Amino acid sequence: MTGKDFEEPNGDEVQPDAEGADAQDATAPEAQEGTDAATQEPELTIEDILDAAQTDDAAEADHSDYETQLLHDLKRLQAEYANYRRRTEEQRHIEIARAKGEAVKGLIPVLDDLDRADKHGDLTEGSPFAAIAEKVRGVAERMGLVAYGAVGEAFDPQQHEAIFQQPIPGTTEATILEVVELGYRLGEIELRAAKVVVAVPAE
Known part of the structure; x- marks a missing residue:
């Protein structure tokens, strides 16, 4: 065998190092574990909870x-x-x-005229005038008009207008002696106070 037949390996060529490969494979899992640990969330403490x-x-x-x-x-x-x-x-x-x-106020003067006619005896029962008076009074009542003021009632300055005071012996309190004009109210609304003559105690 000559020197040409046997050639030594070129020093520039690098042969695989089995031990180096094994070392790299051994360190790979450790690097992976380190990465996993870094990505894990931090554990909560009791204070955090x-x-x-x-x-x-x-x-x-x-x-x-x-x-x-x-x-x-x-x-x-x-x-x-x-x-x-x-x-x-x-x-x-x-x-x-x-x-x-x-x-309704427009009916009050008509009702006053009917009251005066009644006092004078002009509204005889069964007469046409009396029938008309009853119809007018019925309309006023259906509309809610209420007349007040009667002889013998106690005088109330909130409801009655005294146009004259008559001293009467034996009278102990002011009472209505005569009704000149009836008072009228509609519900709680006072349309007109009753005009009356008042009997008062004699001195």
């Missing part, structure tokens, strides 16, 4: 306070609306009564 619970309790308390305030506002609005409806209804009834009162 307590802080989170307190935060939830505070949020729940704020929500409860909001609901309580909302319920209070709703009840207040309901009460205000109920009062508004009540005042509106009362005002409506008053306005209706006033409008009816203005219409």
Whole structure:
């Protein structure tokens, strides 16, 4: 065998190193474990759990306070609306009564004439005039017109207008001695006070 037949390996060529490959394979799992550990979330402590619970309790308390305030506002609005409806209804009834009162006032002079005719004996029963008087009075009553003032009643300055005072022996309190004009009211609305002669105690 000559020197040409046997050639030594070229020093530039690198042969695989079995031990180096094994070392790289051995370190690979350790690097993977280190990566997994770095990506894992940190463990919660008892303080963290307590802080989170307190935060939830505070949020729940704020929500409860909001609901309580909302319920209070709703009840207040309901009460205000109920009062508004009540005042509106009362005002409506008053306005209706006033409008009816203005219409009925036109009948009062006619009723006064009928009362005077009755006192003078002009409304004899069965006469056409008496029939007409009954119809007019019926219309006034259906409209809610109420007449008041009668002889013998106690004098009330809120309802009666005294046009004359007559001292009467034995009288202990002021009473109506004579009704000059009847008073009229429609519901709670005073259309006219009764004009009366009042009997008062004699001195």
